[in-house]
Amino acid sequence: MLGEFTYCNPTRLYFGKESLSGLRQELSKYGPTVLLCYGGGSIKKNGIYDQVTTILRDCGKTIVEDAGVMPNPTVQKLYEGCRLAKDNKVDLILAVGGGSVCDYAKAVSVSTYCESDPWEKYYLHMEDVDNEIIPVGCVLTMVGTGSEMNGGAVITNHEQKLKIGHVFGDNVFPKFSILNPEFTYTLPPYQMVAGIYDIFNHITEQYFSGEDDNTSDYLSEGLMRSLIHASRIAVKHPTDYEARSNIMWTATWALNTLIAKGKSTDWMVHMIGQSIGAYTDATHGMTLSAISMPYYRFIFPYGLQKFKRYAVNVWDVNPAGKTDAEIAAEGLDRMETWMKEIGLVMNSKALGVTEEMLDGIAKGSFIMEGGYKTLTHAEIVEILKDSMK
Numbered sequence: 001m002l003g004e005f006t007y008c009n010p011t012r013l014y015f016g017k018e019s020l021s022g023l024r025q026e027l028s029k030y031g032p033t034v035l036l037c038y039g040g041g042s043i044k045k046n047g048i049y050d051q052v053t054t055i056l057r058d059c060g061k062t063i064v065e066d067a068g069v070m071p072n073p074t075v076q077k078l079y080e081g082c083r084l085a086k087d088n089k090v091d092l093i094l095a096v097g098g099g100s101v102c103d104y105a106k107a108v109s110v111s112t113y114c115e116s117d118p119w120e121k122y123y124l125h126m127e128d129v130d131n132e133i134i135p136v137g138c139v140l141t142m143v144g145t146g147s148e149m150n151g152g153a154v155i156t157n158h159e160q161k162l163k164i165g166h167v168f169g170d171n172v173f174p175k176f177s178i179l180n181p182e183f184t185y186t187l188p189p190y191q192m193v194a195g196i197y198d199i200f201n202h203i204t205e206q207y208f209s210g211e212d213d214n215t216s217d218y219l220s221e222g223l224m225r226s227l228i229h230a231s232r233i234a235v236k237h238p239t240d241y242e243a244r245s246n247i248m249w250t251a252t253w254a255l256n257t258l259i260a261k262g263k264s265t266d267w268m269v270h271m272i273g274q275s276i277g278a279y280t281d282a283t284h285g286m287t288l289s290a291i292s293m294p295y296y297r298f299i300f301p302y303g304l305q306k307f308k309r310y311a312v313n314v315w316d317v318n319p320a321g322k323t324d325a326e327i328a329a330e331g332l333d334r335m336e337t338w339m340k341e342i343g344l345v346m347n348s349k350a351l352g353v354t355e356e357m358l359d360g361i362a363k364g365s366f367i368m369e370g371g372y373k374t375l376t377h378a379e380i381v382e383i384l385k386d387s388m389k
């Protein structure tokens with residue numbers, strides 16, 4: 001295991017059917033005013049809003065509502081949230097929703113008392129936080145991003161055609177997160193499978209890097225196997241508690257910093273996917289699925305031994321009598337079959353990508369150097385073209 005690191009994850013999790021009761025315990029630790037952030041209304045339809053606000057009122061909290069956090073939250077919405085948080089001097093930000101709401105809550109948390117423009121400071125210049133941070137708690141309703149136990153906060157600037165994630169340190173992680181798998185039952189199938197692929201891709205982004213024997217890779221393989229198994233059940237039986245709970249738990253561990261330990265990590269699928277998102281506002285997980293096969297088929301020769309291991313350990317490819325390249329390719333074929341089986345978008349045209357956008361999407365894709373091949377601009381354009389075939 002290579003690398004020098006420290007490990008600390010300060011988020012307290014409450015998991016299971018009764019986990020919302022943990023909210024009462026947590027609320028006692030914070031002052032009286034709570035900024036309640038949520039999305040476009042799903043929590044009102046499925047009753048989670050009522051359950052949460054009842055607890056907030058029982059605990060004597062003043063609720064400041066911050067509704068309408070959109071999928072892929074925008075910088076304009078962030079400014080609005082900061083004004084609300086500041087004007088009301090909120091003591092806690094409670095995010096009730098998916099990754100977008102949790103990310104947004106973290107962005108408001110670090111931006112409210114920021115003296116300069118938070119978009120420039122945190123997103124364009126990637127500076128650290130040096131001002132007051134408002135504590136955040138999450139009640140998760142959509143599974144995928146891992147935002148419930150990490151420091152990620154992705155914000156979209158449509159004017160600048162940029163979608164950028166800042167990964168903040170553990171002082172910005174949610175103080176607590178409530179994970180009730182039943183809260184995810186009402187997710188539309190499209191969102192559920194997008195989330196499943198987001199989880200899967202978080203794992204591969206970390207797994208496909210490095211050459212050393214690393215405990216993180218064994219953990220990753222176990223998480224992928226669990227996810228593949230549970231996903232096949234969940235698409236057929238969306239209210240299968242066992243499957244949905246395993247998916248929820250896998251999502252958290254896929255991106256809460258653990259499996260990145262000792263890894264250089266790749267993240268190029270996410271960088272290209274986020275840039276597609278900046279142009280199309282498409283669902284995050286689907287931007288990843290649409291470019292994954294072109295990307296992995298392009299880079300696998302550069303990381304052949306790992307792709308071979310992936311084929312055997314994750315996809316049960318029988319290596320007997322095959323070359324390393326054949327084994328690796330068969331693993332990717334099985335991955336593609338699974339992706340189609342669960343109903344992922346496999347073509348970026350379906351997300352609204354056009355030929356005219358390709359150069360801009362490639363320019364907006366931050367080039368990372370931790371994977372098996374550092375991409376050039378021209379290679380990103382080729383991968384994007386492949387994703388439209």
Ligand code: NZQ
Pocket residue numbers: 038039040041042043046069070071072073097098099100101103141142143144145146147150151152153154165183184185186187188191195198255270284285
């Ligand atoms: O807005 P509402 O009405 O709540 O509807 C949402 C939204 O339309 C709906 N939904 C959520 N829970 C539901 C539900 N509908 C019915 N029943 C429920 N229980 O689902 C839609 C999508 O929600 P969203 O929060 O946007 O999805 P997701 O969790 O995938 O979050 C996506 C955002 O997270 C960022 C993405 O870039 C994107 O902006 N990411 C954050 C990361 C992080 N913090 O580390 C990493 C990820 O790679 C990702 O980039």
Ligand code: ZN
Pocket residue numbers: 145198202270284
């Ligand atoms: Zn993601």
